[in-house]
Amino acid sequence: MSGIVTLVGNPRGGSRTYDAAVRAAGTVAGLLGRDGAGEVVDLAGLAPLLLKPGASSAVEIALEQVAEAEVLVVAGPTYKGTYTGLLKVFLDRLPGGALAGTVALPLLVMGDARHAPAVEVHLRPLLVELGATVPTPGLALLESHLADLDGHLGPWAARVAPQVAAALREGARA
Template sequence: MKMTEVVVITGSPSANSRSAALAAHARQLFEGRGVSVEQIDVKSLPAEDLLHANFNSAEIQAAIAKVSAARLLVVATPIYKVAYSGILKAFLDLLPQDGLTGKVVVSIASGGSAAHLLALDYALRPVLASLGVQSVIGNIYAVDSQLPRSPNGGYHIDTEIQRRLDAAVDAGFEQLVRLDLALTT
């Protein structure tokens, strides 16, 4: 299978999601550098399959295949009850135990409060590590006040958060270039 370079996984159940807006921005930055990007919106996967951990579901299998073909993942989640979202966990639970081996991750969260700034480190990172992630090269946490609604119905991303997303995407792009060099030499 041809390797996809980046897969964006969004883990919010909300239709108009702040964390998904951050992920969309990261996606645009990768695409602007000529990187191919695929996306998995966990809320669009069949809820029954997620809740019943139906590994045989065609949609779940297709999503797992996308993840497996990626070199770099952007994982975006809202902070729910001091951790990442339940639907993101439901999806991660369906990945094989070594399903993220060697992958590089940029993790992104939006939360109502800065008090849970470390949730990506204490909650998501150990799960990613247990699935084999090689390194988390960027953790971006935005509070809702840094993502005010914009007149077009989306969200305006605060300059400092844009700067951090840019830096994470730069680091991710460098990793992809290094991987390419390693594969071709």
């Protein structure tokens, strides 16, 4: 296991989703007594390789980082009411059970509050299917929240950090 890993499924590099995800991971890490936000797997750079035939060492390394995460923040923008195809294509490369022993925190950035259920209805089940423990509600961040990101991340992280810590303790006993 390799600590906290952030997986960003936005097809645009340098996105607001990337910033929100890294800051969310750092906020939770701080409350767990860990230094920094950990490693980041940004799928924007891997997009051309994900549908290309044949193996890619960069993709394999990213899959390994994600599968070895102790805590995995999985973030993406909401497109057409759910997460991006880029995120799905990447996660589909993981074998069933690959996230066993991983505590996952789903996070979606969206333009409209009507898309908020996508975190629980679409992203959480995918992570659970891969074997992750998802002990907390996911975070639905409206684009309007990004102007005061710390004001939204602080209360969220304070709510989820104890549940993440408990899940990690449970995992350590298994």
